[in-house]
Amino acid sequence: MVLDAHGFYRPELGAGADRDDLDAACPLLVPDLDEDALADRFLPETPQRDHKIGKYDRVFAAHAEEGTFRRDGSSGGLGSWMATELLRKGMIDGVIHARPVPRDGAEDPFFRYGISRSVEEVTQAAHSHYHVVEISEVLEEVKCIPGRYLFIGIPCMVKAVRRAQALDPDLSDRILFTMGLVCGHLKSVHWALSLGWAAGIAPKDIDSITFRVKSENVPAKAYYFGLHKRGAPAPEVHDSAPLTGGKFNLGAMMPDACNYCDDVVAETADLTIGDAWLPRYSFDWRGKNMVISRHPELTALVQAASEEGRVIIEPMTAKEAADAQAGGFRQRREGLAHRLARRAARGHWVPKKRDLPDMTLPGLLRARIYNRREEIAQQSRGAFRKALDEGSITLYDREMAPIFKNLRRLELLAASTRIISVRLRALFSRRRS
Template sequence: MQLNEFGEYLPDTVPDGDQTRAVCPFLRPDLNEDALAERLLPECANYSRELGRFDRIFAAHVLEGTFRSEGSSGGVGSWIGVELLRRGEIDGVIHVLPVSRKNAEDPFFRYGISVTEDELRRGAHSHYHVVEISEVMQQARTAGKRFLFIGVPCMVKAVRRLQLADEVLRANIPYVVSLICGHLKSVNWSLSLGWAAGLTPEEMAEISFRVKSEKIPAKAYYYRVRAHGEREGRVLNSAEVTGGKFNMGAMMLNACDYCDDVVGETADLSIGDAWLPRYAFDWRGKNMLIVRNPHLSSLLVKAADESRLHLELMTPSEAAKAQSGGFRHRREGLRYRLALADSKGKWVPVKRIFSDRKPLPHRRLIYGLRQHCAAESRRAFRKALTHRDFSLYTRHMEWRFKLLRLLEIMIATPRILSVRLQRVKLRLQK
């Protein structure tokens, strides 16, 4: 896998054959999420059209140590890896780690293997950044050890397909955890955030996508960038940066527009944010956990009984509402994008269809403009990089993002008012 000029990973060669089609998460519809879950998660008795199979669903945060304060949300992602290490159930964790950069367009993160608690904690926080798994899968296959794999739904699905064909990887990766995913961003999106903070791509050393502070609500995404030789770095509100607001679609990978798995339906455990009114404004963060492995359910409940975790049961309906934006875009929006591509004679992967309902005209307008912004932003930022002029990107894209945001606010106003009303009620109850 190699980075292209847009900061996206592509294979340098694509071998033809059944094995390639069986592993790629966007091919072989007979190996979709439902089919994989049926074969790999037979103990799950519950099913939801949004969440797939599940054992239990929790809202959670870590009580012990500094997991919650060091994580982007409730801290469960790092905690589960450390817990399995402490219990001797795994020898290491395959996850995304920050890396040193030598060149201006190098990636900020890549997959690695952590075998100690300190190493594992280096990967805490959410990383909205492209990665690839081919190199680390080779390491996992030859290591002769047991690993927990943590990734976004498409990579989890690829790992699960690999495990169907490879007994060694099935034995070496006994646990798979998915992060609930909106979409992936290119390396160039990270560079755009740094440039907006006054750092050129050459000057930028590292980025953290979610800064946690008592003064920052959980739903407000502040990020920190640091230059080479700089200690503290610079913190900005991503919503105030051109293309910085995540759901604007800036430099989103095209493949993400053809994914219908929001929560990682093939994983033993899915972890995300519990974006419900009663949790969304707690700056410390709250995780939503969709558990599909009964052993992990027991492990979590035991930790809660020992006052190391805080758990609250959630219903499937609440869990779907907690990620409602993702489901709108990846289910209703996907139906629109598939029909649009078909009308233009473009190839698209065969996807599951969850509803016969067509998006309303105003929703179609948003989906179309979001797709336009994704495509235009990648070209405009490439031009800015080539000419070393950030204004070529901001001038071209700013009005497009503002128009998209205006449309979203107009349509979402009733929902926003409802959430704020619920927030006021909760405060009065306290």
């Protein structure tokens, strides 16, 4: 896997590559190995199933109470806590996850997959990393070095690991647990560069980036990021919202594949961690996790820690878990149905997806939003490439800022329409009762 000119990983196929094996490994191909089939194979003891969150044993809101996990994490800190708990109890020998790496060139990646074998190494990689990664190198390391591992990744990465486990006995034996991270979509390396450049630091001068920096004065849903300039004594903190393309859901520099994924919550993972974007938690700057456990052993681990006061948990329903990520489900279900129909109508190949109850076609306004997001994902790549080649962020701002503003107006109109509709339904319901 190599980085291309737009900051995305692409495969370089050898002459003897087996196409059938490649298709079986790719998360988007071979529908017989979809999320439902893989969950049935790898999560046989998980009793309940929901069409949005997949199979589940227990669902709850949670945060880590002990140590600094909550303070140091993007949300409630439960992901890092779980990884270190498994290490401390000797249940695993290492954690396979994305970690920050040193950069030399202006377009080098900020993060790569690696294996952490100590609590200190795990905590150094805390936080969300909105950045493309690839897993071929680290899976080769797992095949070379026997051990018991926890794999952490976004839905498509966990699904790819499950498919790899089905193909390779060593990976099946050595990766004991998988933890999924709720995902809206990936971002190219260039998105991180665009944030830094818009904040005043040229790509060649950015040493590192930290996404989702917390502060008492910043709401949990706000996306502030930290930038460390080469040679600077301390990082700078900036709000991503006012920067061109800085609002995450605008879709700047998103891979095409993300537009054809229907898995929001890593349905094939033993445990899923995400933000609990519910009204009762949204104003707590410290963050709260939504947790979906599909593995009885991991459920028991969290419950035991809760009884000891090391983790605070509150029950949630499957519906509340889906509501906590409502925007992601609209994009990945309603939006996906629209994109598939649009491509098919134009005579293009489309991947075969699951037939899910919420894969319904949107109204005209939502359709315009989905169209514009897809256009932005594609146009932003070329615009930023041009800016890099010419050495001027102004070129990117000039081309993309009006398009981002147009999408934002459409989103605000859709949100206001949805709020009015909900309030009218509630009013009519009260009158009938």
